[in-house]
Amino acid sequence: MSRPRTFDEDTILDRAMLLFWRKGYEATAMSDLVEGLGLGRGSIYAAFGDKHRLFLRALTRYLDHQSRLLASALSDDGPALAQLRQVLEQLLQADESCSGAGCFSVNSMAELLPHDQEVAALARDSLQTAEDAFTRQLERAAGDGELSAAVSPRQGAMLLVTLVQGLQIVRKAQPDPAYAISCLDAAFALLDGTAAPAMAAR
Numbered sequence: 001m002s003r004p005r006t007f008d009e010d011t012i013l014d015r016a017m018l019l020f021w022r023k024g025y026e027a028t029a030m031s032d033l034v035e036g037l038g039l040g041r042g043s044i045y046a047a048f049g050d051k052h053r054l055f056l057r058a059l060t061r062y063l064d065h066q067s068r069l070l071a072s073a074l075s076d077d078g079p080a081l082a083q084l085r086q087v088l089e090q091l092l093q094a095d096e097s098c099s100g101a102g103c104f105s106v107n108s109m110a111e112l113l114p115h116d117q118e119v120a121a122l123a124r125d126s127l128q129t130a131e132d133a134f135t136r137q138l139e140r141a142a143g144d145g146e147l148s149a150a151v152s153p154r155q156g157a158m159l160l161v162t163l164v165q166g167l168q169i170v171r172k173a174q175p176d177p178a179y180a181i182s183c184l185d186a187a188f189a190l191l192d193g194t195a196a197p198a199m200a201a202r
Contacts, residue, residue: 009047010061012037016048017058021104024111025055056118062104063126069094070133080141084134085188088164092180103168110169127165131157138191148193156191163187 019036020028030051034041048054073087101107105126112119134157141147147156167180189195 007039007043012039012047013058013061016054017062017104020055020058021062021107022101024107026111052118056122059104059108059119059122063122066091066105066126067129070130074133074137076140079146080137080144081146081188081192084137084141084160085184088160088184089181091164092167102172103165106165106168127161130164131161133157134160141191146192148191150193151191159187159190 015037016033019032023032028051030041030044033039033044033051033054037044039047044054048057069091070087073090074083077083105123108119109123113123114120131154135153138147138153138156142153147153151159163183167183171180186195
C-alpha cells in the first residue's frame with residue numbers, strides 16, 4: 001500500500017514552474033529540482049514522472065494561469081480597444097516578475113521547438129486561445145466603430161498575438177519598458193486607423 005503524500009501538489013508545481021522558468025528546461029538538473037522542491041528523487045518520480053512530465057505539468061499550469069487572466073480581464077464593459085491595450089500591458093508586466101526571465105511559454109518554445117511535439121501542442125492551444133479572445137474583443141471594437149475598416153478582427157488578433165510573443169524575445173536585448181510601450185502604440189494606431197495618414201504620407 002502506497003503512503004499518502006505529505007506535500008501540496010499545486011505548491012510543488014509552482015516551485016517547479018519557477019525553476020524551469022528561471023533556468024530553462026535543459027539547464028534545470030534533477031539535483032536542482034530535488035533542492036528546489038524539497039522532495040527526494042523517488043517522490044518526484046512517483047508523483048510527477050520524469051523531468052519532462054514535470055516540465056509539461058508546470059508549463060500547463062502557467063498557460064492555464066495566462067488563460068484565466070485573459071478571461072477575467074476582458075469583458076463587455078467600456079471601450080474595447082482601451083481595455084485590450086490595458087490587458088496586453090498587464091501580460092507584459094506579469095512576465096517581468098520572474099527575475100527578468102521573460103515569458104515562460106515563449107522561452108519554452110524558443111528552447112524546445114520544433115522538436116518537442118508535446119510542448120508544441122500546448123503552445124498552439126495557448127496561442128489559439130489568446131487569438132480567439134483578442135478576436136472577440138476586436139469584434140466588439142468593430143461593432144462600436146473603434147476598429148479601422150482596413151483591419152479585420154481576426155487579422156488584428158493575429159497581429160497582437162505575434163507582437164506580444166515577439167516582444168518577449170526582443171526585450172531580452174532591449175529591456176527598456178518604453179520600447180514595448182512604443183510597439184503597442186504603433187499596433188493600436190494601426191488598429192484604430194490613426195496611423196493611416198502618417199503611413200500614407202511616406
